[in-house]
Amino acid sequence: MTTVLSSAIDAKRDDLIALTQDLIRIPTLNPPGRDYRLICEYLDKRLADHGFQTELIRAHGTPGDSDKYPRWNMVARREGTHPGDCVHFNSHTDVVEVGAGWTFDPFGAEVSDGKIYGRGTCDMKGGLAASIIAAEAFIETHPDFAGAIEISGTADEETGGYGGVAYLAEQGYFDPKRVQHVIIPEPLNKDRICLGHRGGWWAEIETKGEIAHGAMPFLGDCAVRHMGAVLQEFEDKLFPAMAARYTEMPVVPEGARQSTMNINSIHGGEAEPEPGFTGLQAHCVPDSCRIVIDRRFLVEESLDQVRGEVTDLLEGLRKTRANFDYEITERNSVLPSMTDKGAPIVTTVARAIEDVMGKEPQYVASPGSYDQKHIDRIGTLKNCIAYGPGILDLAHKPDEYIGIDDMIDSAKVMGAALQTLLLPTSD
Numbered sequence: 001m002t003t004v005l006s007s008a009i010d011a012k013r014d015d016l017i018a019l020t021q022d023l024i025r026i027p028t029l030n031p032p033g034r035d036y037r038l039i040c041e042y043l044d045k046r047l048a049d050h051g052f053q054t055e056l057i058r059a060h061g062t063p064g065d066s067d068k069y070p071r072w073n074m075v076a077r078r079e080g081t082h083p084g085d086c087v088h089f090n091s092h093t094d095v096v097e098v099g100a101g102w103t104f105d106p107f108g109a110e111v112s113d114g115k116i117y118g119r120g121t122c123d124m125k126g127g128l129a130a131s132i133i134a135a136e137a138f139i140e141t142h143p144d145f146a147g148a149i150e151i152s153g154t155a156d157e158e159t160g161g162y163g164g165v166a167y168l169a170e171q172g173y174f175d176p177k178r179v180q181h182v183i184i185p186e187p188l189n190k191d192r193i194c195l196g197h198r199g200g201w202w203a204e205i206e207t208k209g210e211i212a213h214g215a216m217p218f219l220g221d222c223a224v225r226h227m228g229a230v231l232q233e234f235e236d237k238l239f240p241a242m243a244a245r246y247t248e249m250p251v252v253p254e255g256a257r258q259s260t261m262n263i264n265s266i267h268g269g270e271a272e273p274e275p276g277f278t279g280l281q282a283h284c285v286p287d288s289c290r291i292v293i294d295r296r297f298l299v300e301e302s303l304d305q306v307r308g309e310v311t312d313l314l315e316g317l318r319k320t321r322a323n324f325d326y327e328i329t330e331r332n333s334v335l336p337s338m339t340d341k342g343a344p345i346v347t348t349v350a351r352a353i354e355d356v357m358g359k360e361p362q363y364v365a366s367p368g369s370y371d372q373k374h375i376d377r378i379g380t381l382k383n384c385i386a387y388g389p390g391i392l393d394l395a396h397k398p399d400e401y402i403g404i405d406d407m408i409d410s411a412k413v414m415g416a417a418l419q420t421l422l423l424p425t426s427d
């Protein structure tokens with residue numbers, strides 16, 4: 001990268017810290033989806049002051065959108081002086097609940113020992129701030145660039161992204177005719193390129209029984225015992241089958257290179273009493289038992305196969321187990337996304353990491369999904385990665401922080417990528 005750009009980013013260190021602190025101090029908790037309007041107005045003003053055309057877009061009617069908690073998004077675009085590609089930096093503005101165990105004020109954004117502490121520092125307001133600083137420094141030092149730079153701040157990534165990137169993709173914001181390269185500055189560590197993520201399938205399974213007096217269970221049919229049989233089938237057949245599959249995707253941590261399934265919850269029979277209730281339970285045979293499953297799958301598996309594997313086991317029980325009856329309700333599904341290692345955004349950022357940090361990048365994929373799925377599937381834009389500062393393991397934890405030097409380094413990588421993509425004659 002040019003020394004003039006590198007020095008310009010170093011010179012913005014205080015600005016980067018102040019920007020990150022301002023973003024952290026807007027408590028955009030999701031759920032319920034607080035203060036999206038406030039953070040979008042902040043970003044809008046910041047980027048309009050730096051010559052961007054800005055837009056605030058509400059995702060009307062998407063899950064969670066209401067007049068009390070409207071789903072606002074901000075998209076800013078700065079045109080270069082002649083035609084070329086558009087590079088888009090997309091960050092989600094929402095943060096997850098605070099949780100227990102903090103020693104710092106979660107929305108205080110205190111600086112200590114070269115780090116900024118607070119909910120969302122790592123995931124992912126630090127990445128958002130780094131991308132803004134990178135773009136502003138690049139524009140200042142190379143005002144005659146080609147193409148365009150876009151920066152978006154979007155809602156609801158932590159709850160599926162339907163009021164954020166999915167909505168913008170439906171409106172054409174990620175049409176490959178409009179945008180050619182996307183970097184999502186999620187906290188994947190500053191020397192790693194995240195190519196994509198596994199898929200997910202969420203479903204509720206209910207087993208059915210028949211209510212009767214608990215002293216005469218033979219007159220009813222226990223839905224909890226039927227569910228026990230379902231779980232036994234999973235233990236005997238499904239879990240071993242999933243553990244035997246191994247993906248070519250470079251998923252980290254290693255355990256997530258297999259197919260996995262979590263059983264989120266189980267409910268059967270009488271409802272839990274209110275806290276403080278001192279009465280005794282009634283004696284009934286449960287007529288319903290429900291579990292919610294969270295099945296994560298690999299790029300080598302299809303959604304139909306994933307669904308079919310579970311329903312085949314349930315249908316098998318219908319044949320072998322007396323009075324077995326069930327219902328399955330799909331809650332949500334997400335397909336895996338995997339960008340080709342030879343895609344332009346991958347090779348460009350790889351070269352930028354080598355240039356700035358003097359080492360080869362590591363290529364990874366995420367065990368859980370992020371907004372790349374919408375850019376890929378709805379936007380049909382395949383040239384997308386996650387790359388940003390921050391330690392992935394700190395996301396959603398107490399005393400979450402972002403290292404200031406890490407933000408500077410990854411801003412330089414983003415700046416170097418802009419040089420490659422938007423200054424085609426520079427090398």
Ligand SMILES: [Zn+2]
Pocket residue numbers: 092123124157186187
């Ligand atoms: Zn995130």
